[in-house]
Amino acid sequence: MARVFLVNPPSPEPVKTPLLSFCHLAAALREGGHEVAIYDASTPFAPRGHADIAGRVRAFAPDLVGLHLKTLHVQPAYALAAALDEFVLVAGGPHATIVPAEPLAHGFDWVIRGEGEDALVELAEVVDGKRAAAEVAGLSWIDRGMVRHNPERPFNTELDRLAPPLTALDLFDPAWYGATSTLPPAGLLSSRGCPAACTFCSNDVTGRRFRYRSAASVAAEIGYLRERFDSVGFSFFDDSFAVGRRRVKELCDAIANVGAPVWWTCTAHPAHLDREVLADMKRAGCAGIDIGMESADPGMLVRIGKGVTVERVMQVLEWCAELGIHSVVNLMFGWPDETDEELDATIGFLDRAVDVAGGFNARGVVVPYPGTKVYEQNHERFGFTGWWLTERALEYPAFPTAWDEAEIARAYATDPALDRNFFRHPPHRVERIRAALVAKADATLRATRRRAEASVGVPAAGAR
Numbered sequence: 001m002a003r004v005f006l007v008n009p010p011s012p013e014p015v016k017t018p019l020l021s022f023c024h025l026a027a028a029l030r031e032g033g034h035e036v037a038i039y040d041a042s043t044p045f046a047p048r049g050h051a052d053i054a055g056r057v058r059a060f061a062p063d064l065v066g067l068h069l070k071t072l073h074v075q076p077a078y079a080l081a082a083a084l085d086e087f088v089l090v091a092g093g094p095h096a097t098i099v100p101a102e103p104l105a106h107g108f109d110w111v112i113r114g115e116g117e118d119a120l121v122e123l124a125e126v127v128d129g130k131r132a133a134a135e136v137a138g139l140s141w142i143d144r145g146m147v148r149h150n151p152e153r154p155f156n157t158e159l160d161r162l163a164p165p166l167t168a169l170d171l172f173d174p175a176w177y178g179a180t181s182t183l184p185p186a187g188l189l190s191s192r193g194c195p196a197a198c199t200f201c202s203n204d205v206t207g208r209r210f211r212y213r214s215a216a217s218v219a220a221e222i223g224y225l226r227e228r229f230d231s232v233g234f235s236f237f238d239d240s241f242a243v244g245r246r247r248v249k250e251l252c253d254a255i256a257n258v259g260a261p262v263w264w265t266c267t268a269h270p271a272h273l274d275r276e277v278l279a280d281m282k283r284a285g286c287a288g289i290d291i292g293m294e295s296a297d298p299g300m301l302v303r304i305g306k307g308v309t310v311e312r313v314m315q316v317l318e319w320c321a322e323l324g325i326h327s328v329v330n331l332m333f334g335w336p337d338e339t340d341e342e343l344d345a346t347i348g349f350l351d352r353a354v355d356v357a358g359g360f361n362a363r364g365v366v367v368p369y370p371g372t373k374v375y376e377q378n379h380e381r382f383g384f385t386g387w388w389l390t391e392r393a394l395e396y397p398a399f400p401t402a403w404d405e406a407e408i409a410r411a412y413a414t415d416p417a418l419d420r421n422f423f424r425h426p427p428h429r430v431e432r433i434r435a436a437l438v439a440k441a442d443a444t445l446r447a448t449r450r451r452a453e454a455s456v457g458v459p460a461a462g463a464r
């Protein structure tokens, strides 16, 4: 039995609910017979000082300390790792998956690439002396002074066999979130992976291979959320919720039969949405969908591999409006080599869509995450290789916590990636993008006023 302490490092952008990945990891470790503790320093009220965190970790006397790494917040994570250098450290999460040698050069002893449930349990067995490191698929480590990457771990295709994540909620202190009793995570996963191949998407952990849970297992989890937490609203954190018509129908039937109604939001690719699928989703309580569109210029849609047309998105928005589903259209600005005309096509789309869309996403200036095509094809040309280490971390205003005017005005006011100007757009285009962000906020306000009388609340991203 190993003692494992999981830490979500401090980040400027607080997470307001228990980190779903830690629920999964902790549940798997416990099922494997290990002792687990969690500290989420990325929450609004958890103390963030290194001495404080190190003291808590020390008090648990762990055999292994795991840190979650996201690209945007990797600098504070590495600073924390330096303060925890007396412990055996393992890194995991999206950033560690993409650049596994980097944490090894920043004080970590181990890196787990990809999905972590099985790999972390196996690493705990290595620490226990029951298994050799070379046997752990997906593990990167330093072997006799050399970085060694064990073979990839295949994607988990049997998601119903995952340890139930909600069984780990007792490990999160409600006080970190300003609450007095245990909070559920804001979301759950009905699937992992996304078959699309958008050039900007940093979807390396769950990957392109689509895998899904049985409808019965998802419905049981929703039933538990309702009974245990009286929780009737939540999000699906799936990469792409609506993949597979038959799957979606079965899932929606099961959710609709959970008992008293629930309502939920999800992210979906417009190519997977038609009126019938949307009607099934609505019947099962779907209140809102984040729709990935990103650009309204046909040529740009092809260049970024989005696999959808402007007309299709308009059609989906009209179906959503008819069915009473709140649609949020994700649009991004500042693509590499984006011309004024291409940018104007997206700005023009705001006016075209505003009467049917529920709103548009906050922020949206393209950030080249490592591992994406947008990064690989442009970092040398524009001189931003390894920007997450060499430049000050981008500090975003928190996501909107509600769809009201004050929150939209606050959260949509700025995007720090614009001033970073990764793709060296000329000054006049930077100003045009600034105006586009204002236009997006304005269109979202207009859409919000139009639907102000709607009776169902829809959680905004920051409510997570």
Ligand code: B12
Pocket: 006, 011, 012, 013, 014, 015, 016, 017, 018, 019, 020, 021, 022, 024, 025, 042, 065, 066, 067, 068, 069, 070, 071, 072, 073, 090, 091, 092, 093, 094, 095, 112, 114, 115, 116, 117, 120, 185, 186, 187, 189, 201, 202, 203, 204, 205, 206, 237, 238, 239, 369, 370, 396, 461, 462, 464
């Ligand atoms: C839900 C979500 C959120 C929610 C999280 C809510 C919550 N309470 O959990 C909210 C809205 C808060 C959020 C915010 C942000 N997010 Co987010 N988010 C997601 C999303 C859609 C799902 C995350 C999830 O639960 N996945 C399912 C689990 C199974 O996967 P996982 O989290 O990666 O965890 C597994 C492995 O990574 C590994 N693992 C994870 N941690 C650790 C730690 C150790 C020690 C080990 C061994 C293994 C390990 O094991 C886990 C289980 O298999 C992902 C997309 C995705 N495909 O993951 C984006 C994603 C993680 N987010 C991303 C980003 C960029 C952000 C923001 C930075 C957005 C921004 N500001 O622009 C913020 C950061 C906020 C913060 N302070 O951390 C990127 C990260 C990219 C990158 N290279 O870092 C992703 C991948 C989206 C994308 N495709 O670009 N996010």
Ligand code: SF4
Pocket: 194, 195, 196, 197, 198, 201, 202, 203, 239, 240, 269, 292
């Ligand atoms: S559809 Fe979404 S999750 Fe899938 S590759 Fe594109 S951006 Fe990533």
